[in-house]
Amino acid sequence: MGxxxxxxxxIILAIAFIGRMDFNVYESTEEISMPPMASATGWQxxxxxxxxxxxxxxxxxxxxxxxxxxxxxxxxxxNINGLVLRISNPYGGSQRLNHTQGVIPxxxxxxxxxxxxEIWGDGQQTRSFLYxxxxxxxxxxxxxxxxxxxxxxxxxxxxxxxxxxDIVEAIEEKxxxxxxxxxxxxxxxxxxxxxxxREKLGWDxxxxxxxxxxKTYEWIRWQISKKIYAEV
Numbered sequence: 001m002g003x004x005x006x007x008x009x010x011i012i013l014a015i016a017f018i019g020r021m022d023f024n025v026y027e028s029t030e031e032i033s034m035p036p037m038a039s040a041t042g043w044q045x046x047x048x049x050x051x052x053x054x055x056x057x058x059x060x061x062x063x064x065x066x067x068x069x070x071x072x073x074x075x076x077x078x079n080i081n082g083l084v085l086r087i088s089n090p091y092g093g094s095q096r097l098n099h100t101q102g103v104i105p106x107x108x109x110x111x112x113x114x115x116x117x118e119i120w121g122d123g124q125q126t127r128s129f130l131y132x133x134x135x136x137x138x139x140x141x142x143x144x145x146x147x148x149x150x151x152x153x154x155x156x157x158x159x160x161x162x163x164x165x166d167i168v169e170a171i172e173e174k175x176x177x178x179x180x181x182x183x184x185x186x187x188x189x190x191x192x193x194x195x196x197x198r199e200k201l202g203w204d205x206x207x208x209x210x211x212x213x214x215k216t217y218e219w220i221r222w223q224i225s226k227k228i229y230a231e232v
Contacts (some may be wrong), residue, residue: 047156047193050086050149064172068150081148085139088154088192092132092212104129106215107164108220113170120183123162128155128191131212134205141201154192155205167210171217 071082091104099228138153
C-alpha cells in the first residue's frame with residue numbers, strides 16, 4: 001500500500017520539478033465508493049455514480065482514494081492536472097498470468113489445467129467487467145478531452161461469479177469442478193454508473209462478456225502453448 005503512494009509522490013514531484021504541467025492519468029477503482037457494511041445493511045446505490053460517498057472497506061480501496069486525494073493536492077500546489085479513471089475490473093489480452101489478481105484469467109487457467117476452481121461463498125456475488133480494448137478507447141478519449149475529475153469507466157452489466165464459470169465451461173466444452181470455500185465476500189453486488197462518460201464523450205461499453213472472455217481464453221491458450229510464461 002505504501003509503495004503505491006511513494007511511487008506516485010516521486011512521479012508528481014519529478015513532473016513539478018522539471019516544470020511540465022501535463023496531466024497524469026491515474027487508474028483508480030470503484031472499490032473506493034463502497035459504503036461500510038453495505039452487504040449487511042443494503043445501503044448502497046447501484047450503479048455507483050462518481051459522487052457516491054467514498055467509504056472504502058479494504059486497504060486496496062483506501063490506497064486508491066488516498067492517491068486521488070494526493071492528485072488533488074498537487075493540482076492545488078503545482079497546478080498539475082490529474083485525470084482519474086475509476087475502472088471496473090478490466091480483463092483481456094496481455095493481462096499478467098502469473099499473478100493472483102484477475103478472476104477471469106484465473107478461472108481460464110484453472111480450466112485449461114483441469115484444476116478445481118475455488119469460489120468464495122455461494123458464488124452469487126456479482127461484479128462488472130470491462131474488456132481491455134474498451135478501457136483503452138475510453139482512456140484515449142478522455143486524454144483528448146478537457147475533462148478532469150474522476151470518471152467511471154466500466155460495464156453496468158452485473159454478472160455472478162458462478163456465471164463466469166458457466167461461460168468458461170461453455171468455451172472449454174466440459175464441466176469444471178467448483179470448490180466453494182469460506183472467504184471475505186465484501187459487497188454482494190457492484191457495478192458503476194457510466195452516465196458521466198456517456199454524456200461528456202459518448203463512450204459506452206459494447207463488448208459482450210461471453211465474446212470478451214472467449215478472446216481472453218484464446219490469448220491465454222496461445223500463451224501457454226508457446227510457454228511464454230514459465231510460471232503458467
